[in-house]
Structures are given as C-alpha cells and as structure tokens.
Amino acid sequence: MKRIVASVIFGFFLVGLCAVAVAEEKSLGLEWISLKGGSYLMGLGQAQLKVLLARRPGPEMKKAFPAEQPQHQVSVKDFDILKTEVTVAQYRQCVGVKACSRPKDAKHCNFSRDGADKKPINCVDLSQAQEFCEWVGGRVPSEAEWEYGARGGGKETLFPWGWEPWAE
DSSP, X not given: OOBOOOOXXXXXXXXXXXXXXXXXXXXXXXXXXXXXOEEEEEXXXXXXXXXXXXXXXXXXXXXXXXXXXXXXXXEEOOEEEESSBOBHHHHHHHHHTTSSOOOOOOTTOOTTOTXXXXXXXXXXXXXXXXXXXXXXXXXXXXXXXXXXXXXXXXXXSSBTTBXXXXXX
16 A cells, blocks of 8 residues: 655645655654545535534635635545654654755744654645655655545545534
C-alpha cells in the first residue's frame, strides 16, 4: 500500500502520511492507520453548510465556503495516514539532518519555542511539507486524499466524529 504524507500547510499544521524504514519510524514515533480507498462526495453539501452556518451565523461565514461547493463525487485509492500530526520534534529531526529547511520564525510559529516538542508543527510552506514527505519516503497528498482521510474515510458527515460541531 502506498504511504503518502498529508499536509495542512501554508502556515498551519503539517499532518503526515508517509513511508519510512521501520527503524526510522520508531525513532520518529510515526504511527500509521490504513484507509481503504473509496468514493465520496467531496466538498460541503447543503446539510453540512446549514449546520456550520447555524453554529456561526453571519455574512463572513457564507463567504468562507464557496470553494467547497458544489459537492462532487471523487474516488481515492487505498493509502496509509499518520494517526497524528507531524510534531515539532519530528520536524526538528528532519531539519537536524538537513533534509528539511527551517520554518520561518514569527510570533505564532512554534519551531523555536521551548516546550513545543509534542505540538503539531506550524508555519511550514508547501515546499517544506514536500521536503519532510520526501525525507520519510512519501509525498504530499492530493486535496481529495486529504479530505477523505479528514472525513474518517469519506463518511458523509460534517466532521470525522459525526454531525455535531466542536464544543465551545
């Protein structure tokens, strides 16, 4: 099965799905989940949009989701995904062996922060995500692969855990 590295990037979090040798996986602490491929409706449907807008009403929310519509059928092949995001410590190891470039330092970025080792790395761009993925033998996923995994294997729910939004 092909392992890929899923990433939510461009200043957010690097979420990984990639292949590495067993010894390296253990030293990095990577834990994989296998997802069976399938077809699903990608994007937001009217029911999903209604739940989101009810939770956060206002014109700014209506403007936030046009790129997610209309929903459309897509298919993905089997792949493995990391159980958790790539951590600061894991990304630091990649930088330490000069396989990854150092993320930018800004007020909200955590690469240089003490005590951030177990937090998801942020402030990496697409090329840095690709560097990490290549280092562990994978690739950055397509948008369809990432959404399929984020939806718990393409479930027709708003969130991987169901229809109820996050707690305030």
